[in-house]
Amino acid sequence: MRGDAAGLPVPDLSGLAAREGMDPVITRHRHEVKRRTLTVLSATRITPNMLRIVFGGEDLADFTSLSPDDHVKLIVPGAGDQPEMRDYTPRAFDAAARRLTIDFALHEAGAATQWALAAKPGDRLQIGGPRGSAVVTAAFDWWLLIGDETALPALGRRIEELPAGTRVTSLGLVTAAEEEQRFDTAAELTALWLHRPAAAVADPAPVIAALERLQLPEGRGFIWIAAEAGVARAARDHFLTRRNHPRGWLKAAGYWVKGVADGHDKMLD
Ligand SMILES: Cc1cc2nc3c(=O)[nH]c(=O)nc-3n(C[C@H](O)[C@H](O)[C@H](O)COP(=O)(O)OP(=O)(O)OC[C@H]3O[C@@H](n4cnc5c(N)ncnc54)[C@H](O)[C@@H]3O)c2cc1C
Structure with missing residues (x-):
């Protein structure tokens, strides 16, 4: 991590807040880019299509993840000689136990999904990052979090990390009731779920129809959206x-x- 003389992270205050002429909303931190080799400790289905893998290893001794929507690069075997890299969210990190949890939204095909489906305790995986963290530092009266299956790890971690009493509404986009998750939090959570068929996960229409019906609270609110790129953009x-x-x-x-x-498309906005 880049630091000042005291070793503290140096925030980059450019960006969103400057455009609004208000206190900084997002503070960006850079971390030293490092490759780590991890060992699979367990692989468990938390819902029929969400696979939770817990990794361990001494390489996690200096792992840092400051924001729920951080991502690491998983380095997995590809079809040819070259490995493939895919982005995944540090769903949870226990520094003392050196344990990192990653949730895999299972879908039809893909190098990372295939690796995860075959993973068993003792398997090794290389990861890189997080390269940086974008921390929401401003205070808001309410939060609205919208995410599909791939974004539930970040959405769930955000809900769990929000301070007690914070008003937060989440809209999780899943295929069926059995894919809904429960998040333990001290925040005041209203958890909404939208079910759409697997064939429509990249269709913005059902999501926009749900948003049309959603009433936003008064005051300053922060809205976080992550999903298939066309859905997120809409x-x-x-x-x-x-x-x-x-x-x-x-x-x-x-x-x-x-x-x-x-x-x-990590930076739609
Ligand atoms: C910042 C960030 C954080 C992320 N965190 C997570 C996370 O914690 N957990 C997680 O599961 N995903 C997460 N993702 C999404 C994940 O990186 C992608 O879904 C990735 O494409 C999966 O890699 P793959 O090798 O399985 O499939 P790929 O080889 O990349 O894709 C193969 C095919 O599958 C399609 N595809 C990819 N994802 C899906 C999907 N979810 N449903 C249907 N079709 C799909 C692609 O369009 C492509 O046609 C994150 C992405 C970003 C940018």
């Missing part, structure tokens, strides 16, 4: 153009792109 546009939500109080990312291996 949801972002809904809040910016239909609701006039301030651009600097919203963060949207495409976590995958339909039909594209390793496709993403």
Whole structure:
């Protein structure tokens, strides 16, 4: 991690807040980029299509993840000689126990999904990062978190880490009730779920229809969106153009792109 003389992270205050002329909303931290070799400790289905893998290893001694929407690069075998890299969220990290948890949303095909499906205790995996963390530092009256299966790890971690009493509404996009998850939190959580068929996970229409019905609370609110890129973009546009939500109080990312291996659009806003 880049640091000042006291070894503290140096925030980069450029970006969203400056455009809004208000206190910084997001503070960016850079971390030393490092490759780590981890060992699989366990692999458990937490829902029929969500596989939780807990990793351990001494390489985690100096692992840092400051924001729930951080990501690490998983380095997995590819079809040819070259390995493939895929982005995944540190769902949980226990520094004392040197344990890192990653949740895999299972889908039809892909190098990372295949690796995860075959993983068993004792298997090894190399990871890189996180390269940086974008920490929401401003205070908000409420939060709205919208995420599909790939974003539930970040969404769940955010809910769990919000301080006691914070008003947060989540909208989880899943295929069925059995894919819904429970998040333990001290925040005041309203958890909403939208079910859409597997064939429609990249279709913005059902999500936008749900957003049209959603009433936003009064006051300053931060909206976080992550899903298939077209869905995330449509949801972002809904809040910016239909609701006039301030651009600097919203963060949207495409976590995958339909039909594209390793496709993403991390900085829609
Ligand atoms: C910042 C960030 C954090 C992320 N965190 C997580 C996480 O914690 N857990 C997680 O599961 N994913 C997460 N993702 C999404 C994950 O990186 C992608 O889904 C990735 O494409 C999966 O790699 P793969 O090798 O399985 O499939 P790929 O080889 O990349 O893709 C193969 C095919 O599958 C399609 N595809 C990819 N993902 C899905 C999906 N979810 N549903 C249906 N089709 C899909 C692609 O469009 C492509 O056609 C994150 C992405 C980003 C950018």
